[in-house]
Structure formats: structure tokens, C-alpha cells
Amino acid sequence: MPGRVHSITNPVVLNRPPWMALVLIAAAVYNSVWGVFLILRPLAIFDWAGMPAINYPEIVQCGGAFVAICGLGYALAAINPLRHWPIVLVGLTMKLAATVGFGWALWRERLPQELAWVVLANDLIWCAPFAFILFKSYDAAVGRKRVVSPEVRSMALRSRTQSGITLDDLSRRSPIMLVFLRHLGCTFCRESLADLAKQRRRIEAAGTRLVLIHMASEERALPPLSKHGLCDIARVSDPTQTVYRAFGLGRGRLLELFGPKVLLRGLQAGLLGRHGAGALSGDGFQMPGVFVVYHGQVIRSFVHQSAADRPDYLNLACDQSSHTGTLA
Numbered sequence: 001m002p003g004r005v006h007s008i009t010n011p012v013v014l015n016r017p018p019w020m021a022l023v024l025i026a027a028a029v030y031n032s033v034w035g036v037f038l039i040l041r042p043l044a045i046f047d048w049a050g051m052p053a054i055n056y057p058e059i060v061q062c063g064g065a066f067v068a069i070c071g072l073g074y075a076l077a078a079i080n081p082l083r084h085w086p087i088v089l090v091g092l093t094m095k096l097a098a099t100v101g102f103g104w105a106l107w108r109e110r111l112p113q114e115l116a117w118v119v120l121a122n123d124l125i126w127c128a129p130f131a132f133i134l135f136k137s138y139d140a141a142v143g144r145k146r147v148v149s150p151e152v153r154s155m156a157l158r159s160r161t162q163s164g165i166t167l168d169d170l171s172r173r174s175p176i177m178l179v180f181l182r183h184l185g186c187t188f189c190r191e192s193l194a195d196l197a198k199q200r201r202r203i204e205a206a207g208t209r210l211v212l213i214h215m216a217s218e219e220r221a222l223p224p225l226s227k228h229g230l231c232d233i234a235r236v237s238d239p240t241q242t243v244y245r246a247f248g249l250g251r252g253r254l255l256e257l258f259g260p261k262v263l264l265r266g267l268q269a270g271l272l273g274r275h276g277a278g279a280l281s282g283d284g285f286q287m288p289g290v291f292v293v294y295h296g297q298v299i300r301s302f303v304h305q306s307a308a309d310r311p312d313y314l315n316l317a318c319d320q321s322s323h324t325g326t327l328a
Contacts, residue, residue: 020136023129024078027091031071034122038064049114067122070094085137092130095123139253156246157296161211161234162218168296170209170234175294177203177317180213180249182288184224185278187270188307192288194275197228199314208292208317215239215282224278241286248303251285256306265308292316 038045042060046053054060070091077084102119105111157168170176179196182189196203196210203210212235214221225231238244256262269275290311292300302311 017136020081020129020133021078023126023133024074024081024088027126028071028073028075028078030121031067031074033071035064035066035068035071038067045115045118049112051112081133082137082140085134088130088133088137092127092134095126095130098123099127135254152246153298154296156243157293159236159238159243161236163234165234167211167236167293170211171293172295173209175208175292175299175317176211176234177208177313178211178213178247178291178293179313180244180247180289180291181215182286182307183280183282183284184214184216184221185281186284186307187266187275187277188310189288190224190275190278191269191273191310193224193228193230194273195310196313197230200230200233202314203317206314206317209234211235213238213243215241215244215286220281239282241283244286244289247289247291247298249287249289251283252287252307256287256304257285259306262306262308265310290316 039061042057042064043053045060073087074091077087081088099119102111102115102123106113106116154168157171158166160166161170167176167178179192181192184190196212200210210233212225212230212233214235215238217239218237221235221237222231225233225235236243241249244250270277287307288304290302290313291298300316302309302316304311
């Protein structure tokens with residue numbers, strides 16, 4: 001399975017489809033016009049709905065001013081929708097809350113159905129494009145390319161295991177298999193530990209030494225490692241994910257973490273495989289990977305395309321020609 005490669009690019013430059021700016025400009029114009037209208041004619045909406053007018057129209061005017069200010073926010077967000085995603089998130093939250101609130105009030109017969117068109121125009125029709133902008137914003141953020149160079153990897157290989165030996169020193173004694181784990185509560189992480197426990201003897205018989213890279217503290221890592229008899233394996237605690245980044249392993253995109261394949265495999269591993277799931281211990285979005293290093297050089301690798309991928313650790317240890325992933 002080919003791996004995803006992280007190469008060098010400018011993390012500030014993001015792909016922004018033109019429609020995102022157009023949607024936010026349209027939202028800005030609509031909110032501004034609607035807000036001003038509510039300020040100038042605060043009782044009109046009650047006339048349209050056939051409702052008795054309230055005694056304090058200033059309340060509606062304050063709401064109109066807030067709506068108009070939101071329009072200004074959308075106009076600013078349109079300059080760079082992916083960078084200004086917090087504005088879009090606030091807007092989406094308000095529109096979802098208004099839609100759900102109106103639905104609840106309508107069900108309880110507290111508001112007339114004649115107001116449905118107002119909620120449709122003000123809130124509901126904007127939810128889908130706003131949500132998709134947020135999706136693309138997250139996707140662009142985690143998809144920013146990272147510098148993965150021999151120098152960066154060399155610095156990472158100076159990291160020390162729990163016994164004080166550097167990864168570089170270990171790699172000069174024999175090939176080492178660096179297994180970068182997801183957070184220790186993850187079903188797939190637990191499955192990986194079970195697979196390593198089963199294949200460990202044959203991996204070591206092939207002349208390769210296992211080394212685990214995890215994001216938890218040593219204290220939190222011991223229980224799951226003890227469960228699988230892996231406490232004596234060399235490991236590095238990397239809570240800041242410095243070593244992960246040096247090997248090009250970033251945070252997963254939404255489909256890589258929550259896609260249909262991942263959900264199906266999660267049920268299989270968690271229920272049928274009886275690996276279950278635990279509390280989050282580390283970055284829940286961090287992607288895993290496997291790298292065989294010898295004399296400080298990556299000779300074989302497996303870079304996950306989704307959190308559900310299941311490496312063949314024994315094949316990586318034995319197959320001298322297997323390169324399922326490549327680092328730039």
C-alpha cells in the first residue's frame with residue numbers, strides 16, 4: 001500500500017476554492033441587509049407572521065445590530081476563508097442553534113410555522129456551505145507539507161529511549177523498527193500492540209529490534225505495554241510529537257480518521273478483535289507509521305494512509321526490498 005509523502009512547501013499558502021469567498025460575501029450582504037432592516041422596521045416580522053407585536057422593539061433592533069455585525073465578520077472571513085475559520089465556526093454554531101431552537105419551539109407550538117421561511121433564509125441554507133468550509137479548512141491545515149530532510153531525521157534520532165540510549169546508537173548495532181503509535185487509548189493502537197506481541201520473536205529473529213514511539217508519559221504507557229508483555233521493549237516518549245514530525249507523520253485528515261473504512265475496521269478491531277478502546281492519551285489526530293532504520297538511515301517504511309491500515313511488521317523486518325512508503 002503506497003504511503004503518503006510529506007514534502008517541502010510553504011505552509012502559509014492554502015488552496016482556497018473561489019466559491020468559499022463567494023458564499024461568505026453573499027452571507028455578508030444578506031446579514032448586513034437583514035440586520036439593517038430589523039433595525040429600521042423591528043415590528044415587520046411580527047406582522048408577516050400574524051403575531052402580536054412586542055412592547056419593546058428595541059430588543060429586535062439589538063438583534064438586528066448583532067446580525068449586521070456578523071455580516072461584517074463574514075466579509076472579513078471572505079478575504080481568506082480557510083485562515084479565518086473561527087468566524088465561520090461561530091456563524092455555523094449560531095445558525096445551527098437557531099435552526100434547532102426554532103424546530104423545538106415549533107414542535108411545542110410556541111412559534112408559528114409562518115416564521116419557517118425566516119429561519120430557512122437566515123440560518124438553514126448557510127449550514128451546509130459553512131460546514132464544508134470548516135471541513136476544507138481542517139483538511140488544508142493538516143495537509144500542510146512539512147520539511148522532512150536527513151538533517152531533521154538525524155536530530156530526531158538523537159532522542160533517547162527509557163534506558164538512556166539514543167535511537168541512532170541502537171540503529172548502529174542492528175536494524176531497528178520504529179513503530180510510531182497512535183494515542184494509547186485508540187483501538188488500532190491496541191491492535192498494533194497485540195500484533196507486535198505476536199510477531200515480536202520472529203521480528204527479532206530476523207535481526208531487527210523493535211522500538212516504540214508514543215505520545216504518553218512513561219507512567220501512562222506502562223499498563224498497556226504490560227498487558228501485551230512489551231515493557232522490556234525500547235521506547236521513546238514523545239508528547240510534543242517532535243520525532244513524529246521529523247519522520248513526516250502529521251495529523252490525519254477527517255477521512256483518514258473517521259472515513260467509512262476506518263469506522264468499519266474500528267468495529268472489527270474493537271468488538272470482534274476484543275481490543276476495545278480507552279481514554280485519550282496523546283493527540284487523537286496523530287497518524288502512525290513504521291520505519292526500519294539502520295546506521296541512521298531509513299531502509300524500509302510504511303506510512304499509513306488511514307488510521308485503519310494494518311502493517312505487516314514481520315514483512316517489514318524481513319523483506320529487504322519492501323518500501324511501502326518513502327520519505328522525501
